[in-house]
Amino acid sequence: MRRLLVLMCVLVGLSASAQEIRCTVTVNAEQTARADLQIFRTLKNQIEEFINEYQWTNMKMTTQERIDMNLVIIVTDYDGDDFTATLQVQSSRPAYGSSYNSPIYNYNDKQFSFTYREFQPLNFNPNSFDSNLISVIAFHVYTVIGLDADTFSRNGGDPYFQVAKQIVNTAASSNFLGWKATDGAQSRFRYNDALLSNVFSEFHNVMYDYHRLGLDIMHENPKEAKQIMSTSLSRLRMINDRRPNSFLLRTFFDAKENEISRVFSGGPQVDIAKLIEDLNRMAPTKRASWEDIRY
Structure with a gap:
């Protein structure tokens, strides 16, 4: 019951707090032989704006406290609205009393494909699966926030891992890879399951x-x-x-x-x-x- 109440507070706070993430996005489409297309620049700008301006939690953060995050999308194939890619996600947090940033998360997501039309709105609803692009990004954002919170308080990341689990459960009804127990040992499902399992406490x-x-x-x-x-x-x-x-x-x-x-x-x-x-x-x-x- 306590976890449910905390999860509800996190979701309720999505529209009531300062932004938590300072993210840089890179879209590399060289493997498509069409890397100069405007759609890739639009995709980069839309994702960056979405992550940085969306209010993910009810945490109060100053500009200096925002979590540094880096996304590198390597598009390997592009056909109309359908993209096949890999996603490298990294995040870091400052070490107190220094200018050093300590790496927290380094996840190479190889199960990443999505449908995207240029300038389409990027909207996130944790209770529905509308876009694999949005679900994958939101999953990693909440995982990053959770891991960052873990470094500042014991089990502080649990409510954010629970939101990531909700995203996993909702996306499991789709045909996209990475969301199910059967999708291999290096999937988003497996990573989130480990974060919430007593085996890895x-x-x-x-x-x-x-x-x-x-x-x-x-x-x-x-x-x-x-x-x-x-x-x-x-x-x-x-x-x-x-x-x-x-x-x-x-x-x-x-x-x-x-x-x-x-x-x-x-x-x-x-x-x-x-x-x-x-x-x-x-x-x-x-x-x-x-x-x-x-x-």
């Missing part, structure tokens, strides 16, 4: 401890910050032991690979022998980055 505490208790005190006490960040990252090992090579952890390390390598390669030394062992177990494809860590 440690992930949310790690997001909070790593960022709020660790990264945000780096400017004051870098050694303590690194110790907290190391301990929190190692706790992800419990998830990996239950669900080896999970999509959730792969996406996390896609975002955090370079940051982790840099953080633990400089500044005051802490004992990270166990962390290196855990990183190699959890993200073996990034072993080269973990080997670059000098401590």
